[in-house]
Amino acid sequence: MRLRLGNSSGPFSNSPPDSLQTKPLIPSNSLASPSAPIQSSNPFSSNCHTNGAGLTTNGFSNGLTNGTGSNSSLGPLKNGVSKHSKSVAQVSLPGRKLFPDSNVDREEFVRLVIQSLRDVGYIESAATLEAESGYTMESPEVAEFRHYVMEASWEQAEAALIRLGVTDEDNLMESRFLISQQKYLELLENRNTTAALMVLRNELVSHNIDPDHLHSLSSLIMCSTPEDMRRRASWDGAKGTSRTRLLNNLQKHIPSAVMIPQRRFLTLLEQSRLWQQQRCPYHNSPPDSVSFSLYRDHHCDSSCFPNTTTTILEVHTDEVWNIEWSHNGEYLASAGKDKSAIIWRVGPEKEPAQREYTQHLVLRDHQYPVGCITWSLDDSILLTSSDNHIKMWNARSGLCMRTIETHSETVTAIRWLPDNSGFMSAGLDRRILIWNPEGNQRDSWGTAAIRVTDLDVSPNMTKVVAVGIIHLAPAPQPPASTGASPAPGARGDSASQSPQSQSHAQGYTMKAENRMIVYDMTTKQTIASLKLDGETTSVRVSYDSRYALINHAPDEMHLWDLSLSRIACKFTGQKQGRHVIRSCFGGVDGNFVASGSEDGNVYVWHRDSGALLEVLSGHGEGSVNSVAWNPKNERMFASCSDDKTIRIWEAITPGMLAAAAASADKDAIMTDSADGAGSSKNEKGKGRVTS
């Protein structure tokens, strides 16, 4: 702010720069005097003057306008208008459009600009624009109305509604109710119970509102303290934001042409940015990054995408089945067929070539291969599952704190709860259990309809999504050796049981049905139970708790919109037949979907469009079983494979390019793969860990 002022008035004043910088601290009177002599000799004198005057209003209005969220100050507004209507001539333009070939209404545009200027604190400029364009941001009635609400002049506010064009009966009713409700709550807050009761009887009851709501309002009278009342009403009091919130709610009933919604211009810009972001398939920039500018359309370069192997971790002696980053992104846990889990510490260095991966702990002592892993919220505990056992490990010392053997069949999912109240486990024994952080069972969800093959808890703790399989008893068939063929009717019945999948096991077929079940986390009730076409192996709920990402055979992944209970997007390309293949969300806002695949590649899609972005090769023979995006670094993820290795994928950095170029100079023989794979080879030496 200071710099800009200095710059704008700089060319017109002879004052040294340091005196300019002190200007905002000087009272307006003393500020005006040094600029006065220049004013007379300068053709831009009126500008200079505006700047000076704007400065004083600036400090004043910044506190007030932004503090209350809207212009509750009538003073500077009226002053501004009256001052400039004299000096600025109105420009009259033909037509109503901003430009002859545009569809934008000029008045709407100008009023939004005035609103923006005023919200920022450029009160004088806003006034000048009002004078020059002949449009006013809003009529004095609107400002008055705002004033009434903010100053709790309820009767006047109510009377102003009709003047503001709230003529529709329902709108008027609803608006009056909102005002009465605020009045009632404020009276209660002031312990003026008698007056509050009058409002309840004479005003609130007369409105046709939901009886439950009325009951909860009337019950507030019983509250002993204002604090208790505010808490129970989820209302932050007259001194809080409640009046501003009331104003926002009232705004919905007032024609927007009369009272422009708050920060309307900003809303439009945000919408445009969101739209550009959705059309940017490789979008992976944080919202405050330089890649967002109003000057040009946003576009993320695909070079920011983590598509290069920077490290290969090869210590596991058999297939690696699962990987999971710690919440702080500094550790990676891996587990697999060799009956061990490994915790890797990832060095803090930004440049992959300098970063070290060390084996922090190797957790052996599992009786069977390790299938699931999960970290506690503070990353102090690692949970592993090995067949029907769950083990709790101290992630710092490697000490096994507890072995839980409650499940009777393979545990297929363990998830630490987002509120840190413990963890959840589920298995092929159809049991869904909840444990406290010490590993004591604190709840059971009874027997699920499905043998759970995976489960996830929504981050907002409202839903649990489980996928799994229901095995159906085969229709009675006489033994083949008797030579009798089944009755035609029976055969017709079994064939019509669709959708069904058949799992082939050495020529023997078994009927099964696959399902996704969505539970309400608090009531344990089933919200939705949907048949799926193939065997499901993985489910992940998105960060915003809106979507569930489900892998199922053959070769498909679906993104379910949990609120609408329908498929929002399908992802295809990866291979999945018989194995447990897992997927994840990744990148900024979970913009990407990544999955392992039985063809040994890693697949990445754009979440919203379903467009396949990358097929990353590098892993050896066998399946890529799981992928995990680093929660603290949107440009890093890991994959694990039957080839016994874990690969770390990152975006190519300038340092890596330089390293690749340097090594290419040194030994030209090694540059047979000078592309992305070549640079990863160089990092491998540093990143590779051998025990």
Added chain:
Amino acid sequence: MGMSYRQYLAGARIYGCSTCKTHLATIHSMLSRAFNGQHGRAYLFEGVVNVVEGKPCDRLMTTGNHTVRDIYCIKCGVTLGWKYDRAYDPSQKYKEGKYILERSLLVDVQ
């Protein structure tokens, strides 16, 4: 080979591995109870699940020469019986592709 879960069966009667209770076969796929194994009575099944097959070898049985593979439980590795790859005697051809589970190694599971 990749990670996969064991299969589960449904039906009136399910036979499991007596050591670890892994599901192996249902009564619906049973073809005959009139077989004998190394530990006494054995059953012939149309199909079984959750077993690993060993290498083929020729074995002379009471009904003639057969090419068979031993089968092991996928979870605990116990030998459960065998699978017929080939029967040399034409009258025994019906056994090809079928499985023998020894009764003493089975347990009823649900």
